[in-house]
Amino acid sequence: MTSPLEQKKIRIAGPSVVTANRTWDGLVIYRTGRRDWSPKLSEAAIVRTSDEARALLAESVADDLGAIGAYVAPVEIKESGKIKPGNLREHIRLRGVTIDLPVPA
C-alpha cells in the first residue's frame, strides 16, 4: 500500500484505473471512458498498458476543476467482469474505513 503520492513513474503490471477526489467535497471518484468522473468503480475506464495509463492520467489531471490528486490505481477484474480494488488502500477508499465509525453513518 505504498502511497501513490510517492509514485514517481507510471508502470502498471495489470488492469488499472485513474482515481481522484472530487474537488468540492473530496468524494472518491474514478475516471470514466466518457471523459468525466463517477463515484462508481464499475464505471471506471480500464487501462492495461503503461502508455494507456499515462494517457488517461494526463486527461484526468487536465480536469483540474473537477478533481484533485488523480493517480493510477490497480484493479482486479473478476471472471464475472466485476471490477474490484487492487489493494487494501483502494478497497478502503471505495468501501470506507475498516472500523466502526464512532457515530454510525
Added chain:
Amino acid sequence: MYAYDQLDRALINERVDEFRDQVKRRLSGELTEDEFKMLRLQNGVYLQLHAYMFRVAIPYGTLSSKQLRRLAHVARRYDRGYGHFTTRQNIQFNWIKLAQLPDALADLAEVGIHAMQTSGNNTRNVTADQWAGVAPGEIEDPRIWSELLRQYTTLHPEFSFLPRKFKFAITASAHDRAAIKIHDIGLRLHKNAEGETGFEVLVGGGLGRTPFIAKTIKSFVHGHDLLSYVEAILRVYNQYGRRDNIYKARIKILVHELGIEKFAQEVEQEWLQMRGSALTLDDGMIEDVRSRFTYPAYEKLPHMPEELKKAAHDSRFEAWRKNAVALHKVQGYAIVTLSLKPVGGPPGDATADQMDAIADLADRYSFGEIRVGHEQNLALPHVARRDLPALWKALDKLGLATPNVNLVSDIIACPGLDYCSLANARSIPIAQELTRRFANHDTASLIGRLHINISGCINACGHHHVGHIGILGVEKNGEEFYQITIGGRADENAELGVLIGPAVPYAEVADVVEDIVEAYLALRARPDELFVETVKRLGVEPFRERVYATR
C-alpha cells in the same frame, strides 16, 4: 483561560474572509489546485483518502466549554458527528466538504478558534503541558510563554515559508508531559541561581523518517530574551536548512549535520546581533499576556471530603480515582483525565454528543475549562475533590471513565490507512485489538505504566519511536506488516525505541505485544520496575528471543 483581545479576533475573522474568497476562486476555477494547495494547507485543510480533513488548533491544549461545544457543532453540522484529538493538541474532522469549510471556520471564529498554521511549512500550533497552571511544583504557567510565542509566530513573514514545518513545545514541570524533546524547539522553564525565570532551550528533536532526541543548545535563556533567541535559531535554520530534499529539510537534520556545537555557535552569533533589540520582552508585555489568563476563584476545601470517603467503598470508583485523578496545586482540587481510549474504540475520538456533555460537565465541575493532552486524552483541570464521585458517575455513563490512563491500553495511534493518504498500514484496528487484549483492569494495573504508540507510516504521527512499545506499519508485497520497537519514551528521559526484529504480519501484532508484556512481567526486578526500566537494564535481546523463538 486566555481571553483574546480585539486584535486576535480581527485577525481570525479576516482570515475567514480571506479563505472564503480563496475557496470561492478555487471552486470557480480561477485558482488551480497547484495555486490553492498551499493556501488550504495554511488553513489546516488536507486531502485524505475519503475526503478533505480539517485540522483545528487548540493552542496549548486549553479549551473553554463554549469552544468545545462549538467543536461539537462543527462535527455535527459539517462532518459525521465526531472529531479526532491528535498528538499535537489539535482536533481533526475527517469528512468535511471544501465548499462548507469557510462556514465551519466562521462558526469557529465566533468563539476564538482557528486553523491557522496547523499545516504547511511554518511554525505550527505551540503546544504545552496539558496540566499547565494547575500542576503542583510547576515553575509557572507555561501557557503565558506559549501564548507569547503564538502571537509572535502567527503569520510571521519570515517563518511562513520555512524549509519545513516547525514545532514548539513547552513545559514548566520536572516531569515532561509535553514531549518537548521530540520537538523542533523544546522549552523547559526553570529558575537560575539568581532565582530568575528562564528556559532551557532544546533544539533538533523530531520523529518521522529520521528520528532524533532534541539536544540542549542553551541551558538558560532569560524570559526577556526568549523571542530574540528563538528568532536567532529560526534565522539559522532558514539560512542553512535544506530546501532541496523534503526528507532532509527539518531542523533536526541541520543540527545533526552541523553538530550541536557548531549550530549553537551560529545561533549565538546571530543572537548577538539582535539581543536587546525590539524583540526583547519587557515586564509590561509579559504581564499583559499573564493578565489575560484567568484562574478560578478556588474555595478553601479539605483534601479528603466526606463525599470521597463514602465513595471509597465502591471499587469501580476507586479504580478510576487512583488511575485518572491527579494532585492539583490547590488543596481540595484535582486534575481529572478523561480517557478517550475505551476498550475497542479508536484512540482519541470523541463524538459531538460526548463533547457537548463534557462541556456541560466542565461548566459544572471545572470552571468551564477543558484541556487536551498529546496522549489524545482530555482533562478537567479544576475539579473539587468533593465532586469526584458525581463526576465519575457522569463520565462513566458517557464512556469516558475507562481507568486506563498511562496503562497499556492508553494507546496513542495515528488515523492510519483507514483515513490517511500517506499511510502504509492501518493503526486503529491494531489499537482496538490491543485494548481488547488488555481490557482487564487488574492485569493492566499489574503491568503498570506502559505506553504503546502506533503509526501507520514512517511519518510517525503516532509517535511510535518514543512508545515504550512502538508499532510502525509498513508494506511488504502489498500486505500490512508492523515493525516493533521497545524502550522508547517521550518524557524528560526521552529515548528512541530499538527495533526487536523483523516486521510481523497484521494478524500477529497483538500476540507479539502480549509476548513482550509477558516477558517483561517475568523479567522485571521488582513490581514497580517500569517496562522501560526493564528494557534499559536488560536490553532488547530477552524480548527478541521471546518474540521470535517460536516464529
